[in-house]
Amino acid sequence: MAVYGIIGGSGLYQMDGLRNVEELEVTTPYGPPSDRIFCGQLGDVTLCFLPRHGRNHTLPPSEINFRANIFALKTLGVEQVISVSAVGSLQQQIAPGHMVIVDQFIDFTRASRPHTFFEAGITGHVSMADPTCHCLRQALLEATSKVGVTTHSSGTYICMEGPQFSSRAESHMYRQWGADIVGMTNMPEAKLAREAELCYATLALSTDYDCWKEDEEHVSVDMVLEVMHQNVSNARRVLAALAQMPPLRDCSCSQAAATAIITPVEAIAPHLKEKLAPLYKKYWVQP
Ligand SMILES: CSC[C@H]1O[C@H](OP(=O)(O)O)[C@H](O)[C@@H]1O
Numbered sequence: 001m002a003v004y005g006i007i008g009g010s011g012l013y014q015m016d017g018l019r020n021v022e023e024l025e026v027t028t029p030y031g032p033p034s035d036r037i038f039c040g041q042l043g044d045v046t047l048c049f050l051p052r053h054g055r056n057h058t059l060p061p062s063e064i065n066f067r068a069n070i071f072a073l074k075t076l077g078v079e080q081v082i083s084v085s086a087v088g089s090l091q092q093q094i095a096p097g098h099m100v101i102v103d104q105f106i107d108f109t110r111a112s113r114p115h116t117f118f119e120a121g122i123t124g125h126v127s128m129a130d131p132t133c134h135c136l137r138q139a140l141l142e143a144t145s146k147v148g149v150t151t152h153s154s155g156t157y158i159c160m161e162g163p164q165f166s167s168r169a170e171s172h173m174y175r176q177w178g179a180d181i182v183g184m185t186n187m188p189e190a191k192l193a194r195e196a197e198l199c200y201a202t203l204a205l206s207t208d209y210d211c212w213k214e215d216e217e218h219v220s221v222d223m224v225l226e227v228m229h230q231n232v233s234n235a236r237r238v239l240a241a242l243a244q245m246p247p248l249r250d251c252s253c254s255q256a257a258a259t260a261i262i263t264p265v266e267a268i269a270p271h272l273k274e275k276l277a278p279l280y281k282k283y284w285v286q287p
Pocket residue numbers: 008009010011052053061084085086087162183184185186221224
């Protein structure tokens with residue numbers, strides 16, 4: 001049975017319709033995740049839901065404990081993570097209310113967010129060439145087709161630090177860089193999911209045109225909220241459709257770290273092996 005982790009973004013603070021729900025307080029070596037995690041059955045799948053900003057949206061993007069969130073989902077047996085995220089559109093054709101299945105990211109966050117599970121004593125370099133899982137993207141695309149909302153099958157998400165929205169100069173620059181949508185949360189989340197060998201894909205929900213468009217008001221929280229409620233209801237329908245579909249896992253995400261760890265296993269200190277066992281225990285066996 002597939003085990004999905006849903007990271008709910010702005011507006012998606014709880015999952016309706018879960019059966020046999022357990023509310024779990026998970027501890028990790030990195031501290032607590034954003035909230036308790038709700039695990040239960042939806043359709044034919046097991047689903048673990050975590051509101052990224054906490055259930056009352058108390059955590060701003062820079063304060064989210066991304067390592068704890070990903071580690072906690074991994075320890076619960078999650079294999080595929082779906083990020084549901086509100087975004088600003090940087091392209092005319094991505095109107096507010098549209099969905100985007102993100103395929104690429106540009107990380108424009110500052111250095112302040114802990115963004116790796118590797119630390120002094122163990123070095124690893126995973127590939128981020130294709131940062132999202134093509135199987136999970138395909139599944140999301142099929143699910144969106146059942147919901148009847150205009151969906152863009154690919155798009156580049158630029159992750160800014162926030163919490164302030166962008167200046168017009170920045171917004172124009174992101175467009176020149178080839179970004180299609182802008183948000184504040186998918187990095188380092190996607191990097192950590194890759195290090196944790198989880199499939200990761202983002203269902204991005206466009207709420208506004210940021211501030212690059214001459215004939216539109218610049219983005220504000222009011223503007224986001226106005227569109228967000230309908231977007232979130234659409235996202236719930238997409239997740240319900242996904243839960244009815246047979247899971248696809250014909251990808252290499254679950255071996256993402258197989259050739260990434262450069263430190264010889266015998267040189268890794270026992271306390272680090274223990275700490276990272278939920279992620280890499282299978283690699284601690286010496287050849
Ligand atoms: C309330 S608009 C700005 C806020 O919404 C997005 O968050 P999320 O990706 O969790 O939906 C954006 O990144 C900002 O954090």
